[in-house]
Amino acid sequence: MIKVGVFGADGRMGAEVVKAVNAAEDTELVAGIDAGDEREAVRGAEVVVDFTHPDAVMDNLRWLVANGIHAVVGTTGFDEPKLAELRELLAKHPEVRVLIAPNFGIAAVLMMHFAAKAAPYFDSAEIVELHHPNKADAPSGTAHRTAGIISQARRQAGSTAMPDATTSEIEGARGADVDGVHVHALRIAGLIAHQEVIFGTHGETLKIRHDSMSRESFMPGVLLGVRRVAGLPDQLTLGLEPLLDLE
Numbered sequence: 001m002i003k004v005g006v007f008g009a010d011g012r013m014g015a016e017v018v019k020a021v022n023a024a025e026d027t028e029l030v031a032g033i034d035a036g037d038e039r040e041a042v043r044g045a046e047v048v049v050d051f052t053h054p055d056a057v058m059d060n061l062r063w064l065v066a067n068g069i070h071a072v073v074g075t076t077g078f079d080e081p082k083l084a085e086l087r088e089l090l091a092k093h094p095e096v097r098v099l100i101a102p103n104f105g106i107a108a109v110l111m112m113h114f115a116a117k118a119a120p121y122f123d124s125a126e127i128v129e130l131h132h133p134n135k136a137d138a139p140s141g142t143a144h145r146t147a148g149i150i151s152q153a154r155r156q157a158g159s160t161a162m163p164d165a166t167t168s169e170i171e172g173a174r175g176a177d178v179d180g181v182h183v184h185a186l187r188i189a190g191l192i193a194h195q196e197v198i199f200g201t202h203g204e205t206l207k208i209r210h211d212s213m214s215r216e217s218f219m220p221g222v223l224l225g226v227r228r229v230a231g232l233p234d235q236l237t238l239g240l241e242p243l244l245d246l247e
């Protein structure tokens with residue numbers, strides 16, 4: 001049995017992780033804690049799953065790494081400075097593994113993978129992400145990563161700049177520029193998590209769309225992370241792709 005702790009256990013995702021860990025035959029919940037609770041409650045855990053808040057996750061990781069506990073992180077909002085600090089922390093604790101994935105939905109990971117494959121064949125690529133209105137960060141971690149991998153694929157292919165004649169604009173009308181890819185974030189009551197990547201070239205478009213219809217959709221990926229994190233070759237793994245042989 002893998003002993004698992006959950007940070008953010010009262011939240012939308014954390015509560016789902018608690019259910020999934022309790023239901024799986026090979027995992028055992030040590031404790032689920034939320035803001036203000038003592039982290040000591042998870043000290044017996046081998047792996048802690050974090051679905052908290054972009055402002056809270058680094059402090060949680062400092063504690064987990066210092067205490068030799070592997071982490072599976074779904075919380076979004078990671079940037080280069082945060083990752084650099086994490087790499088420094090991990091260097092002092094070579095036994096610890098951290099897996100950070102902006103999206104644990106297997107279909108969402110495939111959507112990103114297919115987008116990277118398609119990117120070199122098109123002149124234009126833009127991303128529309130749609131989420132529930134309680135989401136703290138915009139654009140979503142998934143959109144941020146998708147933009148990054150599209151941009152990388154275009155660079156590697158030697159693609160030229162995307163066509164765009166805009167010279168006059170109300171601020172925000174063209175979305176956010178993430179690594180040269182325009183990202184548009186919608187917050188709509190009733191939705192959960194959705195993304196469409198739109199590609200275009202002469203006379204043709206391709207749309208790759210992913211929809212999470214329930215938060216259960218993320219649980220197979222979270223449990224895969226819990227089962228595999230301790231054995232990952234690198235101390236810090238970004239994205240679920242290597243666990244799905246998708247690199």
Ligand SMILES: NC(=O)C1=CN([C@@H]2O[C@H](COP(=O)(O)OP(=O)(O)OC[C@H]3O[C@@H](n4cnc5c(N)ncnc54)[C@H](O)[C@@H]3O)[C@@H](O)[C@H]2O)C=CC1
Pocket residue numbers: 007008009010011012013014033034035036051052053054056057060073074075076077101102103104105137141218
């Ligand atoms: N990687 C993925 O597949 C997914 C990632 N997310 C991300 O997960 C994060 C959480 O999303 P939701 O569950 O919708 O948010 P939520 O607001 O429903 O839950 C977050 C919970 O964390 C708690 N919390 C805040 N600071 C804490 C701390 N220091 N220690 C312990 N608990 C703390 C809050 O009180 C709250 O109960 C967001 O960054 C979101 O973008 C969400 C869905 C899927």
Ligand SMILES: O=C(O)C1=N[C@H](C(=O)O)C[C@H](O)C1
Pocket residue numbers: 076102103104131135136139140141142143192193194
């Ligand atoms: O906050 C959410 O709900 C989600 N967050 C993640 C993100 O920012 O990409 C994953 C998914 O889109 C749901």
